[in-house]
Structures are given as structure tokens and as C-alpha cells.
Amino acid sequence: MVTIYGCKGCGSTLIEAVCKLLGEEYKLIEVAPWESGPAVESLRALNPLLQVPTVVLDDGTVMTESVAIVLWLLERHPDTDLAPPPGDPRxxxxxxxxxxxxxxxxxxxxxxxxxxxxxxxxxxxxxxxxxxxxxxxxxxxxxxxxxxxxxxxxxxxxxxxxxxxxxxxxxxxxxxxxxxxxxxxxxxxxxxxxxxxxxxxxxxxxxx
Ligand SMILES: N[C@@H](CCC(=O)N[C@@H](CS)C(=O)NCC(=O)O)C(=O)O
Known part of the structure; x- marks a missing residue:
């Protein structure tokens, strides 16, 4: 289970889609970084650059950077066919x-x-x-x-x-x-x- 801070049509869509394809449970917290309000302040506390996707793992670890999050999710689901494994010619x-x-x-x-x-x-x-x-x-x-x-x-x-x-x-x-x-x-x-x-x-x- 991961918590995804994101907004509609933003890069968080990618993380949402990869979670769905992998069968990873996720909770979405809608936050538009360019607006103001409590949701943005909670995002700022996690990611001073105020960017989404920002993801919080079950143990509280904060992850930013879409590609890092995607790689982490793939590692968590090693049997997936959404990526060629290490050693694969592709x-x-x-x-x-x-x-x-x-x-x-x-x-x-x-x-x-x-x-x-x-x-x-x-x-x-x-x-x-x-x-x-x-x-x-x-x-x-x-x-x-x-x-x-x-x-x-x-x-x-x-x-x-x-x-x-x-x-x-x-x-x-x-x-x-x-x-x-x-x-x-x-x-x-x-x-x-x-x-x-x-x-x-x-x-x-x-x-x-
Ligand atoms: N390098 C980041 C970029 C994330 C990013 O730029 N997200 C956009 C939304 S799609 C954002 O939060 N923009 C607000 C800003 O940069 O202030 C990633 O790959 O996740």
C-alpha cells in the first residue's frame, strides 16, 4: 500500500496507473501544487519542491521522482511483465x-x-x-x-x-x-x- 499525493492529469497519473497494473494498493491524496490550502501545506512538509507525484510508503518513507517510484514498485512486484528483468537482452x-x-x-x-x-x-x-x-x-x-x-x-x-x-x-x-x-x-x-x-x-x- 502506498499513499500518492497527486492531481488529475499530473505525473501522479503514471504512478496511479503503474500501481493499478501491478495490483499495488494505493490511497490518493488530491493536491494541486500551484494552489494554496492545507493539502498543499501537507505536501510541502513532505516535498519542499512542492511537486507531485510524491509518495509515502507504509513505513513513512517519502519518495519523489517518478522514475524512482516506478523502479521501487517494479522491485516490489518482481514477477511482473511490465519491465524486462536484469539480465534480459531488452x-x-x-x-x-x-x-x-x-x-x-x-x-x-x-x-x-x-x-x-x-x-x-x-x-x-x-x-x-x-x-x-x-x-x-x-x-x-x-x-x-x-x-x-x-x-x-x-x-x-x-x-x-x-x-x-x-x-x-x-x-x-x-x-x-x-x-x-x-x-x-x-x-x-x-x-x-x-x-x-x-x-x-x-x-x-x-x-x-
Ligand atoms: N522530476 C519529477 C517532476 C515532477 C513534476 O514536475 N511534477 C509536476 C506536476 S506533473 C509538478 O508538481 N509541478 C509543480 C512545480 O514544479 O512547481 C518527477 O519525475 O516526478
């Missing part, structure tokens, strides 16, 4: 892609959602935000270039890579533009959302 490609999502793409939202944190003035902020969109598109092109035979990131079976792709491809600039540079990766993300465990999580977070 492991290197899996780790590469797994880390690429939160290290190369997710920061484009850390910057682009709050350009005023980084530069002053509307023109500079608009320019910065557009630059994050261009970089996001470049990242998805890179993903497409290394995408295998499909239909999922790692072949015939759904993995946590498809779940990451599902959530991140819902964000700016949106699937239609991403599809222009990464049609097979976006198709894998959409296919993942049809999984019976994924579909209700996606519907709750992003609407029907």
Missing part, C-alpha cells in the same frame, strides 16, 4: 528509455509551465515556453528513431514505458503534434490506454 533499451522520459522530457514542463520562474518579461517567457515545446518535439523524434517493431515500446507486451508515454503525450503540445514526429510511439501510448487497468485511470485523470 534491459539496456528499457533503462535508456525509462530514464529519458523524466530526465529529457518532464523538465520541459518544469520550465514551460512556470517560465516566470526562469526569465523576466512576457516576451522572454513566451519564447522560453515555445522553446520547451520545440525541445519536447525533438525528444519525441528521438524516441521514434529508436522505437522497435512495436506495437508497444518493447514489442508485443505492454511495459511501464508505454504508461510513461501515455501520460507525457497527453501534455503540451498534445498528441496531434506529437504524432507528426512520433507516430509509432504515440500509437503505443494510445494502445496502452485501452488496457483494462489503464482505461479507468486515464478516464479519471483526463476525462472520457
Amino acid at each position: 534491459r539496456a533499451a528499457f533503462l535508456r528509455q525509462l530514464v529519458f522520459f523524466p530526465s529529457a522530457i518532464y523538465p520541459m514542463y518544469t520550465v514551460g509551465d512556470f517560465p516566470e520562474r526562469w526569465v523576466k518579461g512576457k516576451a522572454a517567457q513566451d519564447e522560453l515556453k515555445e522553446a520547451t515545446v520545440q525541445r519536447t518535439l525533438k525528444c519525441w523524434s528521438a524516441i521514434e528513431a529508436s522505437f522497435g517493431q512495436g506495437p508497444f515500446f518493447l514489442g508485443e507486451r505492454l511495459s511501464v514505458l508505454d504508461v510513461y508515454a501515455s501520460v507525457l503525450s497527453r501534455w503540451r503540445p498534445g498528441r496531434d503534434r506529437l504524432r507528426e514526429v512520433a507516430p509509432r510511439a504515440v500509437a503505443a501510448a494510445e494502445r496502452a490506454e485501452a488496457h483494462p487497468d489503464m482505461a479507468p485511470v486515464i478516464a479519471r485523470n483526463f476525462g472520457g
Whole structure:
């Protein structure tokens, strides 16, 4: 059982979906970091960066960083087929892609959602935000270039890579533009959302 601090459509969707797919019980605490109120203050006490997902384990350990949480959950469910195990020939490609999502793409939202944190003035902020969109598109092109035979990131079976792709491809600039540079990766993300465990999580977070 884990407690997930998150908000609808945020990166916490990924953790919610992975828990569901693994059969890990979870409790959700809704908190939008950019609002104010008691929920935000309880998040601040756990994570001074005020970011979600933030997860609290049964023993009180606090975890942040989506990829760390995903890896921890996978370790807790070693028989899962949502990731190739250590020693599997697909492991290197899996780790590469797994880390690429939160290290190369997710920061484009850390910057682009709050350009005023980084530069002053509307023109500079608009320019910065557009630059994050261009970089996001470049990242998805890179993903497409290394995408295998499909239909999922790692072949015939759904993995946590498809779940990451599902959530991140819902964000700016949106699937239609991403599809222009990464049609097979976006198709894998959409296919993942049809999984019976994924579909209700996606519907709750992003609407029907
Ligand atoms: N590196 C973190 C990024 C988390 C993150 O940026 N979450 C967004 C919501 S999707 C957030 O909380 N943004 C508020 C902020 O950065 O102030 C991760 O991979 O979990």
C-alpha cells in the first residue's frame, strides 16, 4: 500500500496507473501544487519542491521522482511483465528509455509551465515556453528513431514505458503534434490506454 499525493492529469497519473497494473494498493491524496490550502501545506512538509507525484510508503518513507517510484514498485512486484528483468537482452533499451522520459522530457514542463520562474518579461517567457515545446518535439523524434517493431515500446507486451508515454503525450503540445514526429510511439501510448487497468485511470485523470 502506498499513499500518492497527486492531481488529475499530473505525473501522479503514471504512478496511479503503474500501481493499478501491478495490483499495488494505493490511497490518493488530491493536491494541486500551484494552489494554496492545507493539502498543499501537507505536501510541502513532505516535498519542499512542492511537486507531485510524491509518495509515502507504509513505513513513512517519502519518495519523489517518478522514475524512482516506478523502479521501487517494479522491485516490489518482481514477477511482473511490465519491465524486462536484469539480465534480459531488452534491459539496456528499457533503462535508456525509462530514464529519458523524466530526465529529457518532464523538465520541459518544469520550465514551460512556470517560465516566470526562469526569465523576466512576457516576451522572454513566451519564447522560453515555445522553446520547451520545440525541445519536447525533438525528444519525441528521438524516441521514434529508436522505437522497435512495436506495437508497444518493447514489442508485443505492454511495459511501464508505454504508461510513461501515455501520460507525457497527453501534455503540451498534445498528441496531434506529437504524432507528426512520433507516430509509432504515440500509437503505443494510445494502445496502452485501452488496457483494462489503464482505461479507468486515464478516464479519471483526463476525462472520457
Ligand atoms: N522530476 C519529477 C517532476 C515532477 C513534476 O514536475 N511534477 C509536476 C506536476 S506533473 C509538478 O508538481 N509541478 C509543480 C512545480 O514544479 O512547481 C518527477 O519525475 O516526478
